[in-house]
Amino acid sequence: MKRVVRILGEILLLAACAFYLFPVYMVFVNSFKNRQELYENMLALPGKFTKEYYVTAMEKMRFLKAFSNSLIVTIISIAIIVVLASMTAWMLVRTNDKLSKTLFMIFVATMLIPFQTIMMPLMQVMGWVRNNLHIPMLESLGGLIYMNVGFGASMAVFLYHGFIKSIPVSLEEAATIDGCNKFGVFSKIVFPMLKPTTVTVIILDVIWIWNDYLLPSLVLSGEKLRTIPLSTASFFGQFTIQWNLAMAGLMLTIIPVIIFYLCAQKYIIKGVAAGALK
Incomplete structure (x- = not known):
């Protein structure tokens, strides 16, 4: 009986995985089809696999420029979020007075605002x-990075705050007795111990910032400043949609995230396990 239940459970799990991956399959197979094949049968495999539509999509998207813009925005935003949020959470946990608790609740409350x-x-x-102040907050990657940091800080502080509570204060006190200053205690003692949470924050923010369309569409309008999601949207016109090129563009968009996820998979498992133990 237990064996039957286990087999049924595995079948249901495989069915759930297939259902989850079905949209990826649709995008992948249709990125190699011409319009006729695409409209005849969207589920069938293409007559032949060719890179023609990928090359055309890359040229129309200005893929390399869009990729570099997305890479710059993602890396700088996440670096600032990780450094500032971890330091903020550490100070909020270690001071632990009414003001710190109030500030932490404000951070948590902002997560609820759509x-x-x-x-x-x-x-x-x-x-x-x-x-009025002549600071280029619009039509600049710097302005987009600034807003990403603001919107990503709350969740990062929340995650760091919970993990830092498990770090013994005695370690920091011992480092202080040995002559380490505040910055040294954080950089040499506390921050290295935050690796599981740091990896979790990086993964969540990479997926969010890399795939974000709404905020960049409000901040950036120049073609040279477009990120990958904005470039992909160029295939969806008001009166016509180039579905095969759009599918190729979507695959080009998600491939870097898939590669990043596969590289970071072991750290995800470690982070989940460490969080469970803590």
């Missing part, structure tokens, strides 16, 4: 900053 409710006031404020 971006759609503040996107128009945000653009108005950033437009005012650009026009």
Whole structure:
């Protein structure tokens, strides 16, 4: 009886995996088809696998430029989020007074606010900053990075805050007695112990920032500043959609994330296990 239940469970798991991966299959096979093949049968394999549509999609997307823009925004945003959020969470945990608790609750509360409710006031404020203070918050990668840091800080502080509570204060006290200053205690003692949480934050933010379309579409309009999601949207016109090129563009968009996930998979497992033990 147990064997039958186990087999049924494995069958259900395989069915769930197939259902989950079905959209990826649809995008992949249709990225190699011409329009006729695509409209005849979207589920069938293409007559032949050719890189023609990928080359055309890369040229139309200006893929290398869009890729470099997305890479710059993602790496710099995540680096700033990790450094500032980990330091903020550490100070909030170690001070542990009413002000710290209030600030932490504010960070948590901001996670509940949908971006759609503040996107128009945000653009108005950033437009005012650009026009009156002459700080290029719009039409610049720097402005987009600044906003990403603001929106990503709350979740990162929340994750770091919970993990730092498990780090013994005695380790920091011993380092202080040995002559280590505050920055040295954090950089040499605390931050290396935050590796599981840091990896988790990086993975979540890579998926979010790399695939984000709404915020970049509000901040960036110039073709040279487009990120990959914005470049992919160029295939979806008002009156026509180039589905085969769009599918190729979508595959080019998700391939870097898949590669990153496969490389970081072992760290994800370690992070989950470490979090469970803590």
